[in-house]
Amino acid sequence: GNMLASEQIWVFGIIERISKKVYLTVIERRDGETLSRIINDVLLPGTIIFSDSWRGYNLIRQNFETYSINHKLHFVDSLNNNIHINNIERLWRILKNDIRGCQVGNYEYHLKEFIYRRYFFNTSFEENLNLFIKLIY
Numbered sequence: 001g002n003m004l005a006s007e008q009i010w011v012f013g014i015i016e017r018i019s020k021k022v023y024l025t026v027i028e029r030r031d032g033e034t035l036s037r038i039i040n041d042v043l044l045p046g047t048i049i050f051s052d053s054w055r056g057y058n059l060i061r062q063n064f065e066t067y068s069i070n071h072k073l074h075f076v077d078s079l080n081n082n083i084h085i086n087n088i089e090r091l092w093r094i095l096k097n098d099i100r101g102c103q104v105g106n107y108e109y110h111l112k113e114f115i116y117r118r119y120f121f122n123t124s125f126e127e128n129l130n131l132f133i134k135l136i137y
Contacts, residue, residue, distance in 0.1 A: 024111040032056030
């Protein structure tokens with residue numbers, strides 16, 4: 001999870017490494033139980049998860065293959081450079097720049113628009129319209 005604004009808006013995100021598909025949602029509580037519920041709803045059991053070393057992720061270890069990075073020490077594992085959280089850190093940086101000036105209360109819609117613009121820009125107009133409608137409703 002990551003805080004996006006001074007109003008303490010927390011966003012939880014998942015990015016799939018190969019397809020670059022993203023899941024983003026505003027969360028009211030940044031705790032292990034909330035994040036565990038989201039992860040269990042969104043990901044299939046056995047999915048490989050790379051995360052930071054926040055203790056709240058301990059709740060997901062039983063259903064998923066997990067690797068953690070203590071980004072106070074480094075962003076890439078010194079023994080295996082495939083173990084990193086660079087993709088999600090890059091996404092946070094882009095999203096924080098993009099969300100500046102967004103009206104409070106519209107963050108969830110802005111996240112959906114962000115996903116749409118970032119990941120569905122190569123599809124036809126008709127596909128774009130259908131995807132956009134699905135994201136909003």
